[in-house]
Amino acid sequence: MSKYCILYIDDDGMSREVIGAFLRESGYEVVLAANGPEGLDSFASHVPDVVLLDLRMPGMDGFQVLERIRAENQGVPVLVISGVGDMQDVIKAMRFGATNYVIKSLDNLSVLNDALDMAVRNLELAREKQQAQDMLARALQENEFYRTQLESIFDSLPDGILTVDVQGNVLRFNHSINSNCHFDAGLVPGQPLHELRQHKEGQCCLRLLEYTLRENRQVLNHRVECPCLQDEQRVSLATTVPLRDEQGVVTGATLIVRDISRQEKLEEELQERRQFRNIIGKSPAMQQVYAMIRKLANVDSTVLITGESGTGKEGVMEALHYAGHRSGGPLCRVNCSALSEELLDSELFGHVKGAFTGAYKDKTGRFETAHKGTIFLDEIGECSLRIQLKLLRVLETKSFERVGSSKTISVDVRIISATNADLDRKISQGLFREDLYYRLKVLNIFVPPLREHKEDIPLLVDHFCQHFSREFQKEILGVSNQVMNILFSYDWPGNVRELKHAMEHGCLLSPGGEVFVEHLPRELIEYSNAGHLNQSSDKPRKVTRKDLEQALAQAEGNKLRAAQLLGIHRKTLYRKLHKLGLPLK
Amino acid sequence: MWICSASGIHGVRALRDGQLDKATLQSKFQGKKSLLEKVLQEFSRSVQEMLPEMRSALDSRDWSALEHMAHTLKGNAALIGANRVVNLALALEQASVQEDAPYLDSWLPELEREAWSALRELRQFVENL
Numbered sequence: 001m002s003k004y005c006i007l008y009i010d011d012d013g014m015s016r017e018v019i020g021a022f023l024r025e026s027g028y029e030v031v032l033a034a035n036g037p038e039g040l041d042s043f044a045s046h047v048p049d050v051v052l053l054d055l056r057m058p059g060m061d062g063f064q065v066l067e068r069i070r071a072e073n074q075g076v077p078v079l080v081i082s083g084v085g086d087m088q089d090v091i092k093a094m095r096f097g098a099t100n101y102v103i104k105s106l107d108n109l110s111v112l113n114d115a116l117d118m119a120v121r122n123l124e125l126a127r128e129k130q131q132a133q134d135m136l137a138r139a140l141q142e143n144e145f146y147r148t149q150l151e152s153i154f155d156s157l158p159d160g161i162l163t164v165d166v167q168g169n170v171l172r173f174n175h176s177i178n179s180n181c182h183f184d185a186g187l188v189p190g191q192p193l194h195e196l197r198q199h200k201e202g203q204c205c206l207r208l209l210e211y212t213l214r215e216n217r218q219v220l221n222h223r224v225e226c227p228c229l230q231d232e233q234r235v236s237l238a239t240t241v242p243l244r245d246e247q248g249v250v251t252g253a254t255l256i257v258r259d260i261s262r263q264e265k266l267e268e269e270l271q272e273r274r275q276f277r278n279i280i281g282k283s284p285a286m287q288q289v290y291a292m293i294r295k296l297a298n299v300d301s302t303v304l305i306t307g308e309s310g311t312g313k314e315g316v317m318e319a320l321h322y323a324g325h326r327s328g329g330p331l332c333r334v335n336c337s338a339l340s341e342e343l344l345d346s347e348l349f350g351h352v353k354g355a356f357t358g359a360y361k362d363k364t365g366r367f368e369t370a371h372k373g374t375i376f377l378d379e380i381g382e383c384s385l386r387i388q389l390k391l392l393r394v395l396e397t398k399s400f401e402r403v404g405s406s407k408t409i410s411v412d413v414r415i416i417s418a419t420n421a422d423l424d425r426k427i428s429q430g431l432f433r434e435d436l437y438y439r440l441k442v443l444n445i446f447v448p449p450l451r452e453h454k455e456d457i458p459l460l461v462d463h464f465c466q467h468f469s470r471e472f473q474k475e476i477l478g479v480s481n482q483v484m485n486i487l488f489s490y491d492w493p494g495n496v497r498e499l500k501h502a503m504e505h506g507c508l509l510s511p512g513g514e515v516f517v518e519h520l521p522r523e524l525i526e527y528s529n530a531g532h533l534n535q536s537s538d539k540p541r542k543v544t545r546k547d548l549e550q551a552l553a554q555a556e557g558n559k560l561r562a563a564q565l566l567g568i569h570r571k572t573l574y575r576k577l578h579k580l581g582l583p584l585k
Numbered sequence: 586m587w588i589c590s591a592s593g594i595h596g597v598r599a600l601r602d603g604q605l606d607k608a609t610l611q612s613k614f615q616g617k618k619s620l621l622e623k624v625l626q627e628f629s630r631s632v633q634e635m636l637p638e639m640r641s642a643l644d645s646r647d648w649s650a651l652e653h654m655a656h657t658l659k660g661n662a663a664l665i666g667a668n669r670v671v672n673l674a675l676a677l678e679q680a681s682v683q684e685d686a687p688y689l690d691s692w693l694p695e696l697e698r699e700a701w702s703a704l705r706e707l708r709q710f711v712e713n714l
Contacts, residue, residue, distance in 0.1 A: 014627035014661045021620050056656055083660045085675045106609050106666035 004120050005029045007048035009039030009065060010081070011057040015104065019052075019081075019112070026113055036060025040068055050119045051078045052112075053098075055089045062089075063096055070097040075126060077119035081112070160257040163243060168193035168213055171252060180236060180257040181205055182226070205238045205257055212240035212253040224257075235261045277319040279312055280463045280496075283453035289316060292445045297323035302395060304380075304440045305418040307447030310497030313418040314378065316447055321374045326414055329373030332366045337382035344387055346403050355404020367400060367411050374414045380440065381421030381432060388433045395439045415440075450492040450499060457487050460499055462570075465515075468507035476507045478569035479515040486517065486528045514572070543568060545580050604703040606666030607710060618714055624665060625711045631661045632704045636697050639677075643689055651689070652681035658700065667703035670696065 006028045010016050016032050023030045031046050033039035035057055043051065051069060055062035066078055077099040082089050090101045099119060102112045154161065160177030164170055170191045178186055183196070197206055204224040212219060218241045226234035236257050243252040276290040296303055297320050305313040314333075321331045339347055342356070350365030366375055377383075383391065394400050399410040417440050426432035450457070461484070465476045479487070483506070492498055502524055506515035517528060543566055555561035563573040577583075614621040635654050642651040659674035673696040680688040 012657050012660055014624075014631050015664065017627050018620075018624050018664050021623060025617065025620065056653070058653065083656055083675075084663055084671050085659075085679070103663075104660045105663040105671075106606060106613055109613050 003027065003029045004049040004123075005031060005046060006050050006052055006116065007031045007033065007039065007042050007046060008052040009033040009036065009042075009057075009062070010052075010054035011035055012054065015054070015081075019104075019109075022109055022112075023052075023116070026116075028116070036062070036065040039065055043069060043072075048076070049123055050116060051076060052116075053078055053080050053093075055080055055082055055086070055093055063092065066093060066096045066098060077123055079112075079115055079119060158259070160255075160259075162187070162209070162255045162257075163252055164193060164209060164213070164255075165252040166213065166250060168210065170196075177255075177257060180259050182234075205236070205240075205255055208238050208240045209253055209255045212242055216242050216250050218242060234259065235264045277315070277322065279315045279319060280460050281453060281456035282459060283456045285448040285453040286456060289445060289447060292443075293319045293323060296320060296443055296445070298325055299443075300414050301442050302415045302417070302440055303443045303445060305416065305445045305447060307418075307420065308449045308493075308495055309420045310495035311447040311449055312496050313420075313447050314376070316445055317374075317376045317416045317418060320416060321376075321414075324374075324414075326373050330370050331374050331376065332370040333376045333378065334366050335378045336387075337379035341384045341387060344383070345390070348387070349390065349400050349402055351403035352405040355402070359404065362402075365400075365402060367394060367413055368409060370413045371411045372413075374416055377415065377417040379419060379421075380417040381419040381423055381426055385431075385433065388436045392433060392436045392439060395436070450495045454488055457499070458484070460496065461487065461503060464500055464503035465507065468504055472507055474507075474510075474512045476510060476515060477513055477571040477575065479506065480517065481568065482517050482528075483515055483520060484569075486520065486524055490524060490527055514569075543576055545582070548573070548576060548580065548582060604667055604669060604699065604706045605710065606668060607706075609666050610710060618711075621711055621714065625707055628661055628665055628707060629704055631658065632700050636700060639693060640697075643686075643693055646684075646686065648681045648684045652678050655681055658696075662700070662703065665703065665707055667699075667707075670699050670703050673699055 006023055008016060008020055008023070008030055010019070010032075011034055013034070016034065020030045020032050031042050031048060033042045037060055039051075039053070042048075053062045053065060057065075062080060066080070069076065069078060074097075078097065080090060080093040080098045080101045081104050082093075082101060083104050086103075090098075093101065099122075100115050102108055102115050155174045155176075157174060158176055160174065160180035162170065162173040162177045162181075170187050170189055170193075172189070173187045177183065187196075193206055193210060197203065204226060208219050208222060208224075211217070218239070220239050221237045222239070224236045224238050226236060236259050238258075239256045241254050241256075242250045243254055245251050276286075276293060279286065279289070281289075293316060303320060305316050307313050318331070321327060334344070334347060336344060346355075346359075346363060346365070348365050348367055350363045350368055351359050353359055353361050377391075390400065394411075395415065398412065399408050401408055423432050423437050427434045427437060461479055465478055469476045487499070487502075494501070502521050503515075505521045506519040509519040510516070517525060520528075547566060548562070551562040551566045552559075559573055560570050563570040566573065568576075610621075614624070635658050639651055639654045639658075642648075642654065655674045655678035659671050659678060662668075662670035662674060673692065677689060677692060677696055680692070
């Protein structure tokens with residue numbers, strides 16, 4: 001036992017000497033004081049573990065000493081020692097905060113020892129309890145510190161984070177989730193997901209969260225194009241992960257939304273685009289088309305897309321619709337050259353029952369169907385003058401009547417039209433209304449013929465090879481050098497559509513690997529045979545290890561450039577690297 | 586010999602003959618002769634100093650001093666197990682509070698006798714150790 005310090009305050013010299021000596025014999029360190037003030041001084045200077053206090057003392061008695069000690073220190077055990085027959089004093093002392101009492105007598109010397117032992121044990125327990133409480137307080141403080149830090153980090157993250165329980169009720173979220181998903185009204189803990197789903201904000205992300213809750217499966221970096229904003233295209237990467245407890249039981253799910261709109265925009269600005277949605281091409285001519293699409297996608301102005309047949313005008317129209325804020329609305333296509341005037345009239349504007357022979361019931365026209373979306377009028381140059389007049393009115397007033405009805409219908413429709421006809425000539429021939437022409441071509445996108453951007457042919461060929469490989473379930477790696485020569489020298493009057501058909505033909509006939517001349521459509525083989533291009537062997541060029549190494553060194557490791565230097569396809573280069581055991585990286 | 590309190594209010598109970606509880610003394614101070622010698626020295630000083638002072642206080646009717654000395658003597662006697670002295674001192678302490686002069690006059694001589702007797706017994710006990 002470590003030596004505990006007992007302060008014994010008693011005015012009686014014999015008691016001090018005898019009891020003091022007895023306590024020392026029992027192993028305590030004893031400090032003696034002959035009166036109250038001396039006792040209080042010793043209490044302050046020695047800081048004893050236990051105080052043994054006589055009550056009846058001249059001057060400052062034991063009660064006053066006890067009162068002063070308790071005012072300073074509530075925890076120190078104070079045992080009062082009283083004489084025979086002094087029970088009233090003892091009771092009073094207990095009320096003053098004494099811990100225990102002992103009657104002064106020879107018999108009670110051992111009782112005194114026991115009482116001190118008990119006081120010391122209680123003291124140890126109290127100290128241990130205090131230590132445990134201090135440790136707990138420190139742990140709680142530390143915990144609170146880390147919790148606050150984590151909360152600050154959680155709130156300062158640019159990624160939006162939302163957690164829900166298994167029932168789909170909101171548990172926690174950070175500030176960024178409101179801005180990243182445009183929960184303008186703000187989220188509320190406990191709010192159910194289905195309530196959030198009533199608004200259009202964050203729908204794509206919430207659907208992912210619901211999927212994760214339903215299937216207990218994570219979704220990593222799912223690209224989401226948010227249609228929730230009118231004036232900007234928001235692109236995010238959404239990740240949803242199930243939340244599990246220590247036993248692995250799913251307790252909810254977390255949604256993390258990273259806004260990558262700015263990155264995408266910067267990439268668009270910095271990098272030459274090889275593709276814009278379904279349109280392939282990286283040539284300057286195509287970059288101009290992409291720039292126009294980006295500028296015009298989010299405005300409601302009428303757009304006229306011009307270009308030769310097969311250049312991909314419909315692809316441009318789709319890009320305009322799907323990149324714009326009307327992408328959530330309908331897209332209605334009408335080929336104006338495919339229908340008679342009466343049928344086109346009914347198709348565009350609808351009719352009421354009995355409007356003409358065969359009108360057995362009411363019909364909704366394409367303009368009505370396209371409300372809040374886009375209507376695409378292909379081959380607009382083929383419309384009759386009467387239809388042109390009706391179109392002019394729709395363009396001016398955004399309203400029309402169904403055939404056979406006098407009721408005016410108003411619609412909110414973006415009109416995109418396309419033609420390969422020379423409308424200027426048609427106007428001069430009186431076949432096309434000039435006023436309609438200028439209404440339609442408020443904004444004009446010209447899609448260049450393929451012969452004007454032949455540098456895109458390898459990219460297109462690559463794209464079609466992949467496309468038809470999937471469709472025909474065979475591995476088409478590319479085209480032979482001679483085929484590529486033919487494709488480059490041909491004029492492509494049918495433009496990209498013709499190239500696509502040629503590639504479909506080639507891929508279908510090729511057994512796999514490369515497409516050779518014999519796999520091409522007849523007109524291209526004939527074109528080749530007519531001597532329009534430099535004759536060269538269609539056998540794959542023999543590329544040696546040395547050739548490969550030199551080309552790679554010259555191209556500084558860039559495989560595409562090395563392939564171009566060797567005059568072979570990039571995939572052929574990879575195959576040869578693999579075959580010769582050269583490192584691919 | 587049995588003694589009883591002159592007045593029941595002072596609570597002097599009948600006590601058995603003989604002064605010291607020698608058996609308890611023996612057990613408490615076993616192997617601690619020097620401590621017991623210290624006890625003898627202190628009790629001797631206490632008796633020799635206090636009894637004349639108590640007599641003087643009684644003569645001068647200084648009840649407070651008499652009460653305090655009776656209380657101290659009671660405590661000292663308790664430490665050596667001199668129970669008769671303890672009870673007589675307690676009775677005189679209470680009588681002093683009540684300023685009961687006749688009681689004190691008649692019982693102080695008895696306390697003096699018992700205290701001296703207890704001191705003699707203690708000295709003899711220590712010498713025989």
